[in-house]
Amino acid sequence: MRTASIKRKTEETNIGVELNLDGVGTQDISTRIKFFDHMLATFSRHGFFDMVVKAEGDLNHHVIEDTGIVLGEAFKKAIGGVESEEREKTVRFGYAIIPMDESIARCAVDIGGIGGEGRCYTVFEVDFGKEKVEDISTENISHFINSFATHANFTIHVYAKGENEHHKIEAIFKALGIALDKATRIEERRKVKD
Secondary structure, X not given: OOEEEEEEEOOOEEEEEEXXXXXXXOEEXXXXXXXXXXXXXXHHHHHOOEEEEEEEEOOHHHHHHHHHHHHHHHXXXXXOOOOOHHHHOEOOEEEXXXXXXXXXXXXXXXXXXXXXXXXXXXXXXXXOOXXXXXXXXXXXXXXXXXXXXXXXXXXXXXXXXXXXXXXXXXXXXXXXXXXXXXXXXXXXXXXXXX
């Protein structure tokens, strides 16, 4: 089973993540940021990742950033690290195009499986018409995805457009979950070098 449990405690935050890549999408999430909890839950559900996320901290920005860091480290560990046979057996690439009413999000990921070389890079091309949605600053969405990609050693490209900011962000998290579900699957046809 590909699982990981990661904890991170700083002067600003206390984050714990438990992850099962081969789950069914169950989640127990509490960051004390309702909209962020909702987005992590939809990511888990549509990616079929079982996740427990417990986070608290002084500022929403710090909680969101550090949750991205810890979740990224959990994905990296569950796959087997940067250089591992398990990572080399994955499909490696994944993508999704997800509509939500008038909004649409595209996400493509490379988890760097072949040769074990984790390659981290983030492209986030989304224009937000509002600075805040519910209880979260929209600038923190790209910050979360970049922190996650950097600490998982993933390349993630995100593009989205639409009129409703909530719909746009939710489509992004669904697309990311589905793309990562595809990329992290084991490809039985792949022969790993001895």
